[in-house]
Amino acid sequence: MTNGKPATMKALISDMRAKREHLQQGGGPERLAKQQKQGKLTARQRVDALVDADSFEEFGLFAQHRQTHFGMEGKEVPADGVVTGAATVDGRLIHLASQDFTVLGGSAGEVHSLKVAEVMRRSLETGSPFVFVNDSGGARVQEGIDSLSGYGQVFFSNVMLSGAVPQVSLICGPCAGGASYSPALTDFIIQTRKAQMFITGPQVIKQVTGEDISAEALGGADAHMTHSGVVHFIADDDQEATYLCRRLLSFLPSNNLEEPPRLPHDGDVDPNPKLDDIVPVDPKHGYDVRSVITNIVDKGDFLEVQSGYAMNMVVGFARILGRTVGIIANQPAVMAGAIDINAANKAARFIRFCNAFNIAIITFVDVPGYLPGVEQEYGGIIRNGAKLLFAYSAATVPKIQVILRKSYGGAHVAMCSKDLGADRSFAWPTAEVAVMGAEGAVEIVFRKEMDEAQDRATRRSELITKYREAFASPYVAAGRRLVDEIIEPSETRRYLARALEYLQSKRDQRPPKKHGLIPL
Numbered sequence: 001m002t003n004g005k006p007a008t009m010k011a012l013i014s015d016m017r018a019k020r021e022h023l024q025q026g027g028g029p030e031r032l033a034k035q036q037k038q039g040k041l042t043a044r045q046r047v048d049a050l051v052d053a054d055s056f057e058e059f060g061l062f063a064q065h066r067q068t069h070f071g072m073e074g075k076e077v078p079a080d081g082v083v084t085g086a087a088t089v090d091g092r093l094i095h096l097a098s099q100d101f102t103v104l105g106g107s108a109g110e111v112h113s114l115k116v117a118e119v120m121r122r123s124l125e126t127g128s129p130f131v132f133v134n135d136s137g138g139a140r141v142q143e144g145i146d147s148l149s150g151y152g153q154v155f156f157s158n159v160m161l162s163g164a165v166p167q168v169s170l171i172c173g174p175c176a177g178g179a180s181y182s183p184a185l186t187d188f189i190i191q192t193r194k195a196q197m198f199i200t201g202p203q204v205i206k207q208v209t210g211e212d213i214s215a216e217a218l219g220g221a222d223a224h225m226t227h228s229g230v231v232h233f234i235a236d237d238d239q240e241a242t243y244l245c246r247r248l249l250s251f252l253p254s255n256n257l258e259e260p261p262r263l264p265h266d267g268d269v270d271p272n273p274k275l276d277d278i279v280p281v282d283p284k285h286g287y288d289v290r291s292v293i294t295n296i297v298d299k300g301d302f303l304e305v306q307s308g309y310a311m312n313m314v315v316g317f318a319r320i321l322g323r324t325v326g327i328i329a330n331q332p333a334v335m336a337g338a339i340d341i342n343a344a345n346k347a348a349r350f351i352r353f354c355n356a357f358n359i360a361i362i363t364f365v366d367v368p369g370y371l372p373g374v375e376q377e378y379g380g381i382i383r384n385g386a387k388l389l390f391a392y393s394a395a396t397v398p399k400i401q402v403i404l405r406k407s408y409g410g411a412h413v414a415m416c417s418k419d420l421g422a423d424r425s426f427a428w429p430t431a432e433v434a435v436m437g438a439e440g441a442v443e444i445v446f447r448k449e450m451d452e453a454q455d456r457a458t459r460r461s462e463l464i465t466k467y468r469e470a471f472a473s474p475y476v477a478a479g480r481r482l483v484d485e486i487i488e489p490s491e492t493r494r495y496l497a498r499a500l501e502y503l504q505s506k507r508d509q510r511p512p513k514k515h516g517l518i519p520l
């Protein structure tokens with residue numbers, strides 16, 4: 001009403017536009033400038049960087065908290081500190097939430113979290129990935145247990161979405177305490193070098209344990225990549241984080257009922273002679289298995305996941321003739337490619353992601369065994385190593401094994417052997433499938449004979465050669481049907497492309513049950 005007269009539609013619209021514009025300013029120019037000065041994008045700029053131009057539809061710009069304590073009565077909190085909505089990335093639907101640090105430090109009040117949980121529900125209902133950009137001081141202190149309850153709803157929603165739609169977390173600012181458990185429940189975490197993530201911060205740690213550590217060293221992106229294995233990708237800044245997220249999504253289906261998108265391809269499966277020279281025939285020599293991968297996949301394009309963690313096991317996404325594949329490979333350049341606790345966990349988790357989202361798995365094997373050591377045994381290599389066996393056995397997507405060189409012992413079985421359900425096993429002529437390496441084997445089988453020999457060293461060397469001739473080749477394994485075909489390295493891409501084509505219609509039925517019991 002203006003002067004007792006009803007307002008005109010024009011005036012109402014103009015009023016609404018002003019309100020909208022005002023709310024879109026978040027915490028106001030000063031706080032936005034502070035954010036920018038720190039080299040960070042704002043919540044809305046992050047959305048713009050992530051999604052296709054003009055595709056964002058916002059839900060809940062006008063949402064407001066309903067707290068009255070601690071100065072909150074009547075306090076305007078734009079969008080309640082989180083931008084939520086739907087958009088497209090490369091033309092495909094996603095749902096997202098982006099916390100606005102300029103509004104009460106992006107703190108998560110009741111309505112803030114309910115908005116996030118609601119947009120997650122939309123994600124599930126429409127079978128579209130969910131992306132959560134985190135930049136928050138955690139639970140909104142003024143809202144007490146209401147904010148805790150809100151967090152609970154987000155965690156529950158994370159679990160409902162798990163395995164149904166891909167979930168990606170971007171950590172672009174503080175993410176502390178319980179807040180870090182939503183990212184932990186998602187499939188991939190991309191952390192920027194400007195962000196920190198921890199359960200208890202440096203001050204509390206100092207009080208409780210006396211340990212003195214900077215926030216960066218404790219919860220920075222590099223710490224989480226190297227030590228904890230919590231993050232999957234590191235980005236220098238927000239722009240790179242959104243780029244990585246788009247790139248990651250390009251490999252994934254929108255949900256568990258769809259196949260991953262197939263990109264156009266030129267059908268090229270010509271032999272690549274470079275592959276004949278990468279793997280040294282001498283099993284004592286290392287090499288970087290990533291050069292095998294990039295010489296096989298489309299355009300050499302390999303998106304490595306957790307590239308700085310458990311580097312003895314390489315995992316990531318690539319494509320063959322436009323089809324997404326998940327790649328798992330021992331890395332002979334690090335710890336000779338032996339499998340330790342962290343490597344087993346890293347690979348098992350990746351396998352389960354691929355299986356949940358219909359992504360075929362290719363495994364490149366060059367492994368001397370599980371890593372020996374007291375630390376590994378006390379750390380539970382039995383329980384953790386078993387996760388790898390479990391994950392491969394439980395996976396029903398097409399599974400292809402390529403044995404490059406060593407494939408010894410329990411590790412041979414664990415690395416997607418035919419006995420764990422590989423649909424194809426290819427071996428290069430350099431492959432050695434054996435219960436263990438020749439050096440170790442002769443010490444067990446021929447110790448007495450060597451001890452009694454006049455010249456132990458010469459006898460040992462003869463026996464090693466004998467053992468090698470008998471077992472260190474792919475032919476015995478192929479004879480036993482542990483290997484389907486021995487192939488020329490240069491032709492690997494052609495074999496893989498054909499196998500993926502023929503396995504497209506694979507159906508693998510399992511006995512009905514609530515769920516298997518992976519040894520967590």
Ligand code: HXC
Pocket residue numbers: 103104105106107136137138139140141142148151152174176177178179
């Ligand atoms: C309410 C908060 C807040 C919070 C920050 N702010 N965190 N408001 N609740 N949790 C507000 C600040 O009061 C300030 O408001 C604005 O956000 C910016 O914060 P600054 O401190 O000026 O920013 P900065 O110096 O960059 O420091 C960021 C920070 C710090 C490190 C995140 O704000 C901080 O330590 N916040 C508290 C963190 C925390 O203890 N959270 C609760 C954890 S308990 P003005 O108006 O001055 O700009 C928890 C439990 C979850 O999360 C359990 C789930 C199961």
